[in-house]
Amino acid sequence: MSWPSLLHRLPEVRGKLIENASLADITWLRVGGPAQVLFLPADAADLARFLAETPRDIDVRVLGAGSNTLVRDGGLKGVTVKLTPAFGKVEALENNRIRAGAAALDKMVAKAAAKAGIAGLEFYVGVPGAIGGALRMNAGCYGTETKDVLVEAIALDRTGRRIIAPVSELGYAYRHSDAPEDWIFIEAVFEGQADDPEAVTERMTAITERRETTQPIREKTSGSTFKNPDPDTSGGRSAWQLVDAVGWRGKPIGGARFSEQHCNFLINDGTATASDLETLGETVRAAVKDQFGVELTWEVKRIGEPV
Ligand SMILES: Cc1cc2nc3c(=O)[nH]c(=O)nc-3n(C[C@H](O)[C@H](O)[C@H](O)COP(=O)(O)OP(=O)(O)OC[C@H]3O[C@@H](n4cnc5c(N)ncnc54)[C@H](O)[C@@H]3O)c2cc1C
CATH class of the missing domain: 3.30.43.10 (Uridine Diphospho-n-acetylenolpyruvylglucosamine Reductase, domain 2)
Known part of the structure; x- marks a missing residue:
């Protein structure tokens, strides 16, 4: 259309x-x-x-x-x-801080921090997004999230007004920020701790290797499809375990399937429509609700109009 x-x-x-x-x-x-x-x-x-x-x-x-x-x-x-x-500049500041434009890829920020001998931002090497997305999603992995290393974010609102928001005002929770929906983040300042650049780089390499063996990172995917549910209501099962338990690991709808390697990752085999992917996700949500009484919540942002 x-x-x-x-x-x-x-x-x-x-x-x-x-x-x-x-x-x-x-x-x-x-x-x-x-x-x-x-x-x-x-x-x-x-x-x-x-x-x-x-x-x-x-x-x-x-x-x-x-x-x-x-x-x-x-x-x-x-x-x-x-x-x-123009929004992708990354620079090391004093006091173990890094300033990054919102278009900078997370992994470039991790690398700049390592080069400057700043520890704590290694996890960003495993998140394939850009800093604006990380600020919105509170991206994280292996025990560290954006909110743990963020000092402040700079945004423009729908009227073009520039806002400087300290991390405490961004209402962060698991893969969520309460920042107004109309804010466009343009920049952020992060802070880590001083460390030996080689040690930081080694930890980043370990994260990259772990990712390559456990996740389908070369596929057409969007990472974790659903947020992990509260363990108290899911009997301790994570999202991938629930997808697996209802029998949808690798089973297709059109060109869409959940990855055999990590079955909370939706995959487009190259022929999927957005409708295939969303229908599969909703089918799995309904099956999980039916069998386990658990409401899975989409982590992936679904936007736009159906056809
Ligand atoms: C292989 C793979 C592995 C992944 N692993 C992880 C992981 O370990 N941990 C994790 O947290 N996520 C992971 N993800 C998901 C994804 O990488 C993160 O959510 C990432 O932070 C999204 O960033 P993005 O720039 O791609 O955002 P987009 O997908 O482009 O957008 C996501 C949301 O952020 C908003 N947004 C984007 N830029 C801005 C901005 N400048 N200002 C305001 N809002 C903005 C968008 O409007 C949208 O609502 C993975 C994804 C893939 C494909």
Whole structure:
């Protein structure tokens, strides 16, 4: 499907506005319809002005590296912002701090921290997203989450106003932030502890090796599909164990299946539609509810319109 033109209602920008832009090309699952308009801002001032001058009835949302997002087949109405390399700068500061733009990949932040002899951000080498997505999702693994290393995040709201939010004001919980939905994070400051760069790098290598053997990281996937449920209500079963227990490990719907290797990971075999993937997820949720009385919650963000 393609969307009607919206350009006549949008302000002039220094970056790029692209109509009917493919989002399947910029999300890990490689499915879904186009964005009515994709905006690639030249820099933060360009983005702030765009937000201030775009009529409020036009939806504006942001995509990071697209590693936790399922775009539905009908595409995304309104404007989808994709931060450009201008938002990708990473620099070491004093006192074991790192400043990172929201478009910087998590692994680049981990590497910069290691090089500067800062420990604590190693886990980011295992998360394939960008910093904006990590701030929104409270991304984490192996016992450390974004909230544990974040000092403050800088965001623009829907009016283009710049906000500096200390970590305590971001309402973090497991894979969740209470930050207003309309905020676009543009930058963050993290803090770790001083350590030997070689020791930090070794720990990062161990994380990378562990990932490669336990997760289907080269597939068209979006990582963990469901959040792990509260162990008190799930009888201690994690999300993957519940998917397995209801018999959906590797069983397809269309071109979608849960990975045989890690069965909380949804996989597109190259022929799946967004509808195949979402239908499979909902089928499994219903089976788990039926057999175990547990409500699985989607961790993957599902956005856009069905066809
Ligand atoms: C192979 C694989 C392994 C994974 N392993 C892990 C893991 O171990 N731990 C983990 O936590 N996650 C994991 N994930 C999921 C994913 O990488 C994380 O959730 C990541 O933080 C998402 O970042 P992103 O930039 O790709 O976000 P996107 O998927 O692009 O977006 C996710 C959400 O963040 C919002 N968002 C993105 N950028 C911004 C911004 N600048 N400002 C405001 N909101 C923004 C989007 O609007 C959306 O709601 C994995 C995914 C894959 C594919």
